[in-house]
Amino acid sequence: MEIGVCVKRVPMVGGTIVLTPDGQEVDTRMSGFTISPHEECAVEEAVRITERLGGTVSVLTLGPAVAAEQLRDALALGAGRAVLLETDGAGWGPIATAAAIADEVRRRAEAGSGYDLLLLGNEAADTGDYQVGVRVAHLLGWPCVTGIKHIEFTEGGLRAGREYRGVSETFDLSLPAVVTVKEGINLPRYPSLPGRLRAKRAQIEVYPVSPAPEGLRTQGLRVPAATRQQARIIGTGVEAVPALVGLLDELGVLS
Amino acid sequence: MTVLCLVEHESGVPIEASLRALTAARVLAAGPAPAADPALAGDAAQGGDAAQGGDAALAGDAALAGDAAQGGDAGLAGGPGLAAVVFGAGSLDAEVLGSYGVGVVHAVGPDPDPGYAPLAWARCLHSLMESVGAVAVVAAGTGRGAEVMAHLGAITGLPVAANCVSAEWDGIGVCRLVRQRWGGLLLEDAILEAPVALLTVAAEAVPPAPTPEPVPVEVRVVRPELDEADLAVMAAESAERASGASLATARVVVGGGRGVGGPEGFAPLEELAGLLGGVVGVSRVVTSEGWRPHTMQVGQTGTRITPEVYLACGISGAIQHMAGCSGAKHIIAVNKDPGAPMVSAADYAVIGDLHEVIPALVAALRERGLT
Ligand SMILES: Cc1cc2nc3c(=O)[nH]c(=O)nc-3n(C[C@H](O)[C@H](O)[C@H](O)COP(=O)(O)OP(=O)(O)OC[C@H]3O[C@@H](n4cnc5c(N)ncnc54)[C@H](O)[C@@H]3O)c2cc1C
Numbered sequence: 001m002e003i004g005v006c007v008k009r010v011p012m013v014g015g016t017i018v019l020t021p022d023g024q025e026v027d028t029r030m031s032g033f034t035i036s037p038h039e040e041c042a043v044e045e046a047v048r049i050t051e052r053l054g055g056t057v058s059v060l061t062l063g064p065a066v067a068a069e070q071l072r073d074a075l076a077l078g079a080g081r082a083v084l085l086e087t088d089g090a091g092w093g094p095i096a097t098a099a100a101i102a103d104e105v106r107r108r109a110e111a112g113s114g115y116d117l118l119l120l121g122n123e124a125a126d127t128g129d130y131q132v133g134v135r136v137a138h139l140l141g142w143p144c145v146t147g148i149k150h151i152e153f154t155e156g157g158l159r160a161g162r163e164y165r166g167v168s169e170t171f172d173l174s175l176p177a178v179v180t181v182k183e184g185i186n187l188p189r190y191p192s193l194p195g196r197l198r199a200k201r202a203q204i205e206v207y208p209v210s211p212a213p214e215g216l217r218t219q220g221l222r223v224p225a226a227t228r229q230q231a232r233i234i235g236t237g238v239e240a241v242p243a244l245v246g247l248l249d250e251l252g253v254l255s
Numbered sequence: 256m257t258v259l260c261l262v263e264h265e266s267g268v269p270i271e272a273s274l275r276a277l278t279a280a281r282v283l284a285a286g287p288a289p290a291a292d293p294a295l296a297g298d299a300a301q302g303g304d305a306a307q308g309g310d311a312a313l314a315g316d317a318a319l320a321g322d323a324a325q326g327g328d329a330g331l332a333g334g335p336g337l338a339a340v341v342f343g344a345g346s347l348d349a350e351v352l353g354s355y356g357v358g359v360v361h362a363v364g365p366d367p368d369p370g371y372a373p374l375a376w377a378r379c380l381h382s383l384m385e386s387v388g389a390v391a392v393v394a395a396g397t398g399r400g401a402e403v404m405a406h407l408g409a410i411t412g413l414p415v416a417a418n419c420v421s422a423e424w425d426g427i428g429v430c431r432l433v434r435q436r437w438g439g440l441l442l443e444d445a446i447l448e449a450p451v452a453l454l455t456v457a458a459e460a461v462p463p464a465p466t467p468e469p470v471p472v473e474v475r476v477v478r479p480e481l482d483e484a485d486l487a488v489m490a491a492e493s494a495e496r497a498s499g500a501s502l503a504t505a506r507v508v509v510g511g512g513r514g515v516g517g518p519e520g521f522a523p524l525e526e527l528a529g530l531l532g533g534v535v536g537v538s539r540v541v542t543s544e545g546w547r548p549h550t551m552q553v554g555q556t557g558t559r560i561t562p563e564v565y566l567a568c569g570i571s572g573a574i575q576h577m578a579g580c581s582g583a584k585h586i587i588a589v590n591k592d593p594g595a596p597m598v599s600a601a602d603y604a605v606i607g608d609l610h611e612v613i614p615a616l617v618a619a620l621r622e623r624g625l626t
Contacts, residue, residue, distance in 0.1 A: 013575075016596070017440055131415050134408075146398070173488055184556075223441060228601070234603050253531055
């Protein structure tokens with residue numbers, strides 16, 4: 001099974017989210033970067049599948065040269081090959097991103113070892129566009145399903161499952177296919193030491209890509225105004241318990 | 256100006272997220288803001304912060320909601336311009352849609368009723384979009400809404416703006432919108448320039464508001480022409496619904512984070528949740544440590560909760576966690592660290608060790624006779 005996994009480098013933000021003074025981006029000077037969580041699970045899923053069925057996991061990212069860091073993280077988890085679709089660092093829209101990914105998938109097919117399955121996250125943590133996977137599928141003419149939390153292989157295809165409004169639903173897809181997954185499909189492993197060492201030495205294939213303007217243009221970002229007042233401290237330690245009981249009663253949840 | 260809105264329903268009753276989408280779509284169906292009043296349009300796009308209501312939602316921009324809710328502008332009443340697209344509409348309550356300003360319902364099926372096949376749904380939207388000359392197609396930012404709109408974007412090559420909290424015209428083919436990023440932690444002001452505006456509406460952000468002047472609804476049955484390929488990916492639904500109190504709808508959620516210390520530490524929290532008729536929710540640290548399953552995770556990549564009370568124990572209040580719990584009516588933090596972001600984000604806080612406070616709370620509630 002040849003599996004491509006698309007990951008995105010996103011800022012790792014903690015207690016607060018700070019914007020650059022021009023309001024165009026998240027200020028990342030104080031924070032690191034990480035792989036968007038759904039995609040971390042996509043990497044884990046791909047590694048598990050190839051551990052069972054054989055094959056290679058190729059991890060792809062579209063981003064600046066420093067996004068190689070996220071590719072190495074994925075290599076440390078067990079991906080075998082890494083591809084950087086290198087941008088000049090400017091933001092890319094979902095249409096151009098999908099086109100660049102589809103080009104890479106075709107290139108791989110022409111090289112004779114095309115993907116049987118392309119995994120992506122359901123949505124990127126930062127931009128939340130919810131569409132790159134589906135657009136890639138259309139460009140390739142492959143079947144596609146999104147938001148998946150369970151994958152199993154069937155004769156000639158795969159069965160993908162998710163829950164929707166309390167009802168579980170499954171989809172049968174023929175291969176090759178595009179599947180976008182959500183966190184919770186598995187519990188990603190921690191990288192092993194040998195994995196880390198291998199990742200450090202691994203070669204990354206780099207293909208430069210150039211953006212195209214899109215119809216949806218960001219004007220600026222802002223942090224929504226806080227909706228809550230500063231908290232009222234109702235007490236310290238067990239001494240606070242009577243007041244806490246009183247509060248729960250007042251809020252109407254003790255009946 | 257026809258605006259199409261995909262309406263999802265359960266046994267004929269439109270889901271709330273779709274009513275929110277209709278509320279947003281109605282603004283677009285009313286047409287461009289009058290040229291004489293450009294200030295209004297500018298305001299609506301930028302004045303989100305000031306206008307923001309006390310509504311729990313992370314909604315940034317109440318402009319749309321406010322306008323639509325008051326229906327002050329006659330143009331916002333809906334009418335023939337606002338059309339709903341409904342799949343499997345056999346039992347549909349069309350009157351509810353009329354109360355949201357829908358003049359026409361395009362009822363797809365019943366024969367063939369594609370069931371949920373994302374590509375087939377998108378093809379139907381596409382052919383309707385072309386036949387009625389729609390200027391915008393809107394769906395709720397639900398799993399299905401987002402998926403179908405992504406297909407429609409791919410079919411047409413048009414951009415899709417996901418999770419909008421407001422949208423309005425700023426000229427022909429130009430839409431000025433505010434959308435959620437980072438699961439609602441950030442708002443983006445954006446311009447969507449496209450011959451047909453495709454957008455999803457953030458599932459929690461826009462309050463659903465019926466129009467003050469309900470319109471009569473005309474139901475038109477649509478029989479889609481579909482290829483076999485459009486139906487290749489189709490949902491098989493299990494007959495059973497997940498049972499038990501669900502995290503998403505629980506009235507009380509007792510949250511546990513890293514401070515709980517390990518899988519065994521949850522027993523008192525579970526007992527407390529039981530006494531309060533609620534459920535336990537957890538932070539991502541808890542699920543990634545494998546202490547509890549991901550189905551219990553609250554947050555940006557977990558479940559969004561909307562309880563009456565969220566009691567967050569040993570949770571620092573990282574923004575991705577807040578993305579899932581800020582819909583709680585009241586938040587009570589229990590934390591050792593008075594400087595934890597959760598303590599400032601909450602409405603009430605107890606500073607202390609959850610391993611002492613929670614068992615003592617359980618004991619006190621039992622004393623009051625709760626079981
Ligand atoms: C893109 C992205 C998406 C994410 N999505 C989510 C998500 O959906 N949900 C989510 O929760 N997180 C999410 N996270 C992770 C998030 O950033 C935090 O890492 C996580 O929420 C922290 O969990 P925590 O509060 O349990 O742990 P910590 O941040 O370690 O906080 C532990 C808290 O417990 C307190 N404490 C410790 N011991 C005790 C005690 N005995 N009594 C009382 N208090 C005690 C401490 O003072 C501290 O405040 C996401 C991260 C990223 C980058």
